[in-house]
Amino acid sequence: MFRLQSTESRRLLSMARSTPGRPLLSVEEPSGEWAHHTAGDLAGRVAATARFLLDGGWEPGRHIVVALPNGEGLVRAVLASWTLGSSPLILPPEATDLERETLGADLGTAFTDALPLGERELATALRLAPPQEVSPAPEPEVTWHLPTGGTTGLPRLYPVVPGPGRTLSGVREIMRAAAWRRDAVQLSVGPLSHAAPLLTCVAGITGGAHVILPRRLHPASVMSAVERFRPTWCQLTPHQMALLDANASLWDALCSSLTGVLHTSAPCPEDVKRRWISRLGGDRVFETYSSTQVTGSTFCDGDEWLARPGTAGRPFRDNEVLIADPKGEPLPPGETGEVFMRSPWTRTFGGKGFGSLRGRGDGFFSIGDTGRVDTDGYLYLTGRLDDIVIVGGANVNTREVERVLLTHPGIADAVVVRRHDGLMGDALHTLIVPADPADPPGIAAVHEHCRGLISPHKIPMTAEIVDALPRSHAGKVERFLRSDAASAP
Structure with missing residues (x-):
């Protein structure tokens, strides 16, 4: 038997010993059937996988690469890595070779020497689990390395600090504030190679909830999960909320059992947010603003949002928000600037893991978002520093x-991107998804609509009709895929 020091592994082992039959994870298989894993079963699988990794050449300091789709295998790989005191490198399963090379470039040989843990290795681990004991492993200082930056350029792997025990404990605090409970039936629909879905999924499992993993965000898969398990809690992105909102029968079924929903990622469109609050109530719809880098977080419920439409909430507990000018000097409430955040993690680990971010030297760090705060401390996001395009010498926020x-x-x-212009240097180009593909708006209609609403230099010079915008699996528009793509006429 393992002697574990990893906090989250101990939590799983404790449940396996006290309530081995406790349901922790149900996963939709490609066949459409559901596979169920209890605390006892999952703990045994994690132990077998950790022993297999040791037998396969893992040693302290060596990373484990996890590039798996949503499922028991990904969860098991993460928990097995922590059991050994290792920080897993989480890669999107669909990443190309070039994208993998780009993601791992900062790690150098640590990436190329990492031990792969894929579907084949996971299956073999259950068949050939070596019986050797594992020496006690201290908890890793880094929870995992996750892709980030994909909305502005090719992403990189970012080390998330502190270790899994403190990180997931903090996540569960936010989840509990958003009506999550230890006996929750937790629906998880986001890609687990992204921060919020992975954090809430694993925090839910090791916290004792029954996590439900549909194979994909598809009406049939989600409806199967909803009808079979009647989830009481979920984490969603605004894009996912809009997709569910557009499917009346699925939305009805999901909302009939939900007691809490936490949305993350980008600000939610106002009409979508209002419909969710109207349906569930302000005490069941929550929002948090954070980042893969865990620089800090804000939080609000639906009633607070209705009183201050557009807010991303106030700093959550011991977190702080500061709005600064280009020189890093604080700005008063109401003025827009760069958003800096300070958390218990940045105060403690500021010298490790946050060095690549823009900092002020006092524990406040920025990931490049812009915004303002009101006199009550509520944050309103306005964009990103890299959303600024200089058109004819004037700054334009896309x-x-x-x-x-x-x-x-x-x-x-619609999305607005930069394109090169021989006369002006930079100009604005917009990609438009029409409401009616048979009658898309032309550039003249776009110009006419924008006149009087924004200054003339902010109106896109050119437009392109597309079937859909390029989005990541987390629902974020991947602007870098089309930025500078359009050439001047």
């Missing part, structure tokens, strides 16, 4: 332009 475009009745979705 998110501001997108908000105006989305008020056009013929536009279902």
Whole structure:
């Protein structure tokens, strides 16, 4: 038997000993059937996998690469890594060789020497689990390395500090504030190679909840999960909320059992947010703003949001928010600037893991978002520093332009990107998903709509009609895929 020092592994082992039959994870298989894993079963699988890794050449300091789709295998790989005191490198399963090389470039030989843990290794581990004991492993200082930066450029693997025990404990605090309970039936629909879905999924399992993993975010898969398990809690992105909102029968079924939903990622469209609050109530819809780098977090419930539409909440507990000018100097409430955050983690681990972020030297770090706070300390996000395009010498925030475009009745979705212009240097180009593909708005209609709503230099010079915007599996628009893609006429 393992003697474990990893906090989350101890939590799993404790449940396996006290309540071995406790349901912790149900996963939809490719066949459409559901596989169920109790505390006892999952703990045994984790132990077998850790022993297999040791037998296969793992040693302290060597990373474990996990590039798996949503499922028991990914969860088991993460927990087995922690059992050994290792920080797993989490890669999107669909990543190309070039993308993997880009992701691991900062780690150098630590990436190329990492031990792969894929579907074949996981299956073999259950068949050939060596019987050797494992020496006690101290908890790793880094929870995992996760891809980040994918909305602005090719992503990189970022070390998330502190270790899993403190990180997941902090996540469960936010989840509990958002109506999560230890006996929750927790629906998890996001890709587990992204921060919020992975954090809430694993925190739920090791916290004792029954986590439900559909194979994909598809109406049939999600409906199967909802009808079979009647989930009481879930974490969603605004894009996922909009997709569910558009499917009346699925939305009805899901909302009939939910007692809490926490949304993360980008600000939620106001009409979508209002419909979810109207359906569930302000005491069941929650929002948190954070980042893969865990620099800090804000939080609010639906009633707070209705009183202050557009807010991302106030700093959660011991977290702090500061709005600064380009020189890093604090700005007063109401003025827009760069968003800096300070948390218990940045105060403690500021010298480790946060060095690549823009800091002020006092524990406050920025991931490049812009925003303002009101006199009560509520944060409002306005965009990103890299959303700024200089058009004819004037700064233009592309998110501001997108908000105006989305008020056009013929536009279902839109993104604004930079394109090179021989005369002006930079100009604005918009990709538009029409509400009616048979009658898309032309550039003249776009210009007419924008006049009077934004200054002339902010109106996109060119437009392109597309079937859909390039989005990551987490639902974020991947602007870097089309930025500078359009050439000047």
